Each structure stands twice: as C-alpha cells, then as structure tokens.
Amino acid sequence: MISESLKMNFTLTSLNLGDNNIGEEGAGMISELLEINTPLTKLYLPDNNIGNKGALMISKSLKKNTKLRELNLSSNKIGFLGMEGVWESLKINTTLTSLIIRGKKK
Numbered sequence: 001m002i003s004e005s006l007k008m009n010f011t012l013t014s015l016n017l018g019d020n021n022i023g024e025e026g027a028g029m030i031s032e033l034l035e036i037n038t039p040l041t042k043l044y045l046p047d048n049n050i051g052n053k054g055a056l057m058i059s060k061s062l063k064k065n066t067k068l069r070e071l072n073l074s075s076n077k078i079g080f081l082g083m084e085g086v087w088e089s090l091k092i093n094t095t096l097t098s099l100i101i102r103g104k105k106k
Contacts, residue, residue, distance in 0.1 A: 003029035003030075003032065003033060006033050006038060007032075007033060007036060007038065009038065009039075010038070010039060011039065012038070012039065012040065013039050013040060013041045013042065014040070014041065014042040014043075014044075015040055015042070015043050015044070016044040017030075017043075017044065017045055017048065018044050018045065018046045018047055018048070018072075019046065019047040019048070020048055021047075021048060021049050022045070022048045022049075022050065023048065023049050023050060023051075023054065024050060024051060024053045024054040024057070026048065026050070026054075027045075027048070027050040027053070027054025027055070027057050027058055028054070028057050030043070030045065030057075030058060030061075031057040031058050031060060031061040032061070033061075034058065034061035034062065034064075034065045034068060035060075035061045035064050035065065037064070037065055037066060037067050038067070039067060040067060040068055041067055041068060041069045041070065042068075042069065042070040043068060043070065043071050043072070044070075044071075044072040045071075045072060045073055045076065046072050046073070046074040046075050046076070046100075047074070047075045047076070048076055049076060049077060050073070050076045050077070050078070051076065051077045051078065051079075051082065052077075052078060052079050052081040052082035052085075053082075054076070054078075054082075055073065055076065055078045055081075055082030055083070055085055055086060056081070056082060056085040058071075058073070058086075059082075059085035059086045059088065059089040060085075060089070062086075062089035062090070062092075062093045062096065063089050063092045063093060065093065065095070066094075066095050067095065068093075068095060068096055069095060069096060069097050069098065070096075070097065070098040070099075071096060071098070071099050071100070072099075072100040072101075073086075073099075073100065073101045074100050074101060074102045074103055075102070075103045076101075078101060083101065086099070086101065
C-alpha cells in the first residue's frame with residue numbers, strides 16, 4: 001500500500017494527492033504518515049472528501065509533526081468541527097507556514 005511505502009521514504013518532500021477521494025480512511029493513513037515525521041514539507045489534499053473526521057485525524061498529527069510547511073485541505077467538506085480541530089493544532093505546531101482550506105465542495 002502507498003502509505004506503507006511512504007513511511008519508508010526518506011527523500012520525498014512534496015506530495016499531491018488532490019482529487020483522489022481518499023476519504024476519512026485515507027486521511028487516517030496520511031495522519032499516521034505525518035506523525036512519524038517523514039521529510040514531507042508540502043502536502044496537497046484538495047477534493048478528497050475527508051470531512052470533519054478526516055480533518056480531526058490530520059489535526060492530531062499536526063500537533064506532533066515538525067517538518068510540514070504547506071498543507072492544502074481545500075474542498076473536503078470540512079465543517080466547523082473539523083476547522084476547530086485544525087485551529088487547535090496550530091496552537092502547538094510551529095512549522096506550518098501555509099494552510100489552505102477553502103470551500104466545502106458539496
């Protein structure tokens with residue numbers, strides 16, 4: 001599986017999985033990847049239907065990650081609950097410098 005391969009990759013710094021419908025399950029895998037602090041500095045996940053639950057999983061990993069600089073979660077049906085989780089993680093994460101979350105894409 002791609003998530004296992006990425007856990008073993010120590011050179012990839014940018015990953016674009018936009019418009020792949022990874023859903024909550026994929027967001028959970030991405031969260032695990034971010035928690036182990038792979039060298040990823042740019043992660044683009046627009047249009048993946050991750051919803052609030054997926055956003056909360058990613059938010060949890062952002063509290064531990066010290067490498068990621070750019071994150072795009074646009075058009076993922078993230079509502080207030082998911083956004084609240086993201087904002088809370090930003091109180092702890094000091095490395096993220098670019099965050100894009102626009103639109104819900106119904």
